[in-house]
Amino acid sequence: MGPGPSDVAPSVLKAMAQPLLGHLDPVFVKMMEEIKAMLRAVMLTKNDMTFPISGTGSAGMEFCCVNLIEPGDEVIIGVNGVFGTRMVDVAERCGAKVTKVEAPWGRIIEPSQIADALKKVSKPKFVAIVHAETSTGALTPVEEISKLAHSAGALMVLDTVTSLGGCPVRLDDWGIDAVYSGTQKCLSCPPGLSPVSLSPRALEAATNRKSKVQSWYLDVNLLASYWGQDRVYHHTAPISMNYALHEALRLVLVEGLENRWRRHEQNHLALKRGLAAMGLALTSQEGHQLWQLNPVGVPEGVDEVTVRKALLTDHNIEVGAGLGPLKGKIWRIGLMGETSKKENVRTVLDALGEILNAAGRKTDTEAAVSAVGA
């Protein structure tokens, strides 16, 4: 129940343990096509260039930056947590001039802030936002920001590492040009791959560059020959991870996106009710709280680390620590993919109540658990 990796369905683990196929085997190639098609369905996009990068979510972030940025390009990046901060670093290493649009950790990036930044940047290559900030639990609405970016002639880049599969992500409706995600959050697949998608406009920017993409491993011009129809050997794809992703995506589509989103919402609300009954509260911005990652404020006088270690050691429950300015101030409870279950919500509330009471607090654990509902 941390910030990912989330629990993985038994059938995903079983798929991953199948014997290896070659990375150019016709059976594997067919599987690649199915993965691309299922990713498009999950991302709600028609983008042809939709496939998993052979690295984790951060490699997906780097994929978007190295392919879109040429040295000297101006970009605008929303920074309201760890991952926006990271993207600034990644983009600067690509030679970008970055304009940061900052918000306090836990709050969203407002469209008006992006509008202001766009006024100051003469020729923005892209505007980038972290949709779901895993480090803070804030979900920034994207649609209006995307319209602003396009009006200014910029591409729209979106980090969906934690949002994809857990709450609405509508690439084509929102006009997203470049997106990356991770497998180990709401897709409930082990970490190791980063699903990405480029719109035709983004792909054009990546192919009509003046300079070579600085990363050979992440160069979409080369990857397109392997994941496209040519099947030219580029690198040896992580076969087993792709087996796992294939099965994980199948499970997402069998459940149905709307049902899956609703499940994440309901379990988040149940956790929130339970926490409230214990006198605890989420620290993310009201009205923009992530369903899949719940930052719980550590009460005055309670030691964050002690409680978190007791959860792991005595109750076998992993929750995340706060990062950066939130270190010591929050616990991060993940309700992602397979982990998003009423039963898990009850278990974590019960365990948290027990630990807090043992530390001398008077927490109504029973009320908390019953607030979860059936």
Add this chain to the structure above:
Amino acid sequence: MGPGPSDVAPSVLKAMAQPLLGHLDPVFVKMMEEIKAMLRAVMLTKNDMTFPISGTGSAGMEFCCVNLIEPGDEVIIGVNGVFGTRMVDVAERCGAKVTKVEAPWGRIIEPSQIADALKKVSKPKFVAIVHAETSTGALTPVEEISKLAHSAGALMVLDTVTSLGGCPVRLDDWGIDAVYSGTQKCLSCPPGLSPVSLSPRALEAATNRKSKVQSWYLDVNLLASYWGQDRVYHHTAPISMNYALHEALRLVLVEGLENRWRRHEQNHLALKRGLAAMGLALTSQEGHQLWQLNPVGVPEGVDEVTVRKALLTDHNIEVGAGLGPLKGKIWRIGLMGETSKKENVRTVLDALGEILNAAGRKTDTEAAVSAVGA
């Protein structure tokens, strides 16, 4: 029996299918330490900075280049196949001035060639060699080249993607400063990780840079904080792949490096005898033939693709095609890790003989199989 992924032991597949742990879980952290220790044992090095990169072998190649090269640096790279060619591309994308030392595909890079190149390059940052060229089956001896590199004040970089675990690789004895490998060849682990190791000298070059490493994902200065004692979150390690690598390395060490190398040698020699009995020959340089990757010359009048497809479709055996100038001219038979078995040698000879005979040739398949021996 292609150029990898090789077959994987059942216990490796089983390890990979265990439930997920968090990337900062104490149990996983202990496993990381064990992986590092086992990698050092397999690489015959004391290098502290020895760990798996969260990407495939090509990401390991890029790791070495991005960390060691600063824009304008001069490097010398041996090019005698696909992977030397690739390294030139990767290094140039890092801003290196590359001096290529070329040999025909199938032949080794001679120390005298490196010596000549070193005379022409004023301040070489590194000399790099592909130890085992998977595309051609040539094994370049490293020790003398490494001495030449050091005498010229350069670091020695080695690609051991296909050599590690299948033939002697002695990092410290040979004075290798930066090395990368893959998991899916002679370690018999699914693809997805790239074991790397940096000597203290190489690490110093990577940490005392003037410019930031251009890749955030592969920056050893950041990775060291996660894989070192600080355990600072960098990216989410591919947990399941690390389970698999842990078990695969354990199997390598249980077998023993010397035994494992001998097994690879013996099965290579058995295949070579069998092929000779069929009138077929290896195309790699005599005296420097890789044990784990055997390039078989396609006889005059035989269609390479037809035979390779028949092996896959009718006999369930994957072999590799030739790449680049060797396209259509060779089949590449892998005898790597778990795949390196007498039984497999017999099976592929038998199948190859049957296909060639069906195509009207007169191949003594029985003699070939019996040449393999007990």
